[in-house]
Amino acid sequence: MKTMLVPVDFSQACDNALDYALKFAQKAKLHIHLLNVYDYAFVSTDPYIWVPSSDELVEENLKRLEIMREKIHQQFGKELKVTCHCQPGTVIDTVNAFAEKHHVDLIIMGMQGGGFVSEKIIGSTATSLMRESVCPVMGIGKEVKFHGLDRIVLATDHQDADYKKILKPLKDLIAIFQAHLYVLYVVEPVVKLEEGIVTGLQVMRALEDIPYTEHTLAHDDVASAVSQFVEDKAINMAVIIPRKHSFFYSLFHEPNTKKLAFQTNVPLLALHE
Incomplete structure (x- = not known):
């Protein structure tokens, strides 16, 4: 086991899953891939509504991921290898394609978001990945903390x-x-x-x-x-x-x-x- 993938949507559920994943990866000495998946499908006919371009979304989300990586290195040290990625598409298909391409051994993701809407989306996404993933998937509930695995x-x-x-x-x-x-x-x-x-x-x-x-x-x-x-x-x-x-x-x-x-x-x- 060498590589771990953590899908990142910047939610509270993601933050908790990432904290678990980092402590897990530090113990197991794994390379972590942080992957933000965005669905660039929103189109507005209202000229007063500004919609960022795909390139702008990638740039903004990569900046957020880089800030996240810097904080990770401050807490865990640069020995913990972290790589950031941002890709368009649907979560299930994009995560599976990424996992195959990068030979991911384990996916860790959150099981619940901060509100009703995000809870339903994240919950159903995690459940679907658990059924359909090309590699093992670990779901982390909002109250789950890393205390080792014995x-x-x-x-x-x-x-x-x-x-x-x-x-x-x-x-x-x-x-x-x-x-x-x-x-x-x-x-x-x-x-x-x-x-x-x-x-x-x-x-x-x-x-x-x-x-x-x-x-x-x-x-x-x-x-x-x-x-x-x-x-x-x-x-x-x-x-x-x-x-x-x-x-x-x-x-x-x-x-x-x-x-x-x-x-x-x-x-x-x-x-x-």
Whole structure:
């Protein structure tokens, strides 16, 4: 794990996510990319309304990013490598294209804005990225603070998957932070025993060099089950895999993602197949 991307929209939610990301990156020795995405789609027919040009928007936002970088270096030192970018487009497509081009290993972004409108936009953007991103995405709720990562829960179900590939980023994080991993199977109240055995073996092979403990909960409300486990075990990061047609996929539709992220007050990391 070498690079991190933090989408920046200069909101309060972004500020909190950036603070978490900086402390995370300092510990993990990651290169941070700050990316501001602007949608230059506003057109006014009113001659009395001034609309900045695309070039003016880029210049202004890059200035704000550079000020942000200077403050970061004052607080964390110039050893923490930070690069600033400003690009036009829609957030999901632009972030994914940037992540592929720059070989980003992890995206960290805020889960909630300062008001109702920004909350809905940021919330839905974070949720969509968690479903559709080309790399792992960590959502940071407005109350989440970085206190290290020593207890991580991987919450999953009994669906077949290439766990060796999916869990590699998680294994990297565990190695960096020397964390203990809990594997929590949350299953529907009625599930076939043989399904659980097969999945358990797949996960065991993928985590063969990582110490972990296994737990199983039969529950029809995934968010409540994971939130309770996080509280009981003093977990400081929850990890889930948003696969279509899985019991867990419902988490990635509003308001379930917010419910889980905000009830637990821990980062929510989405891994992908």
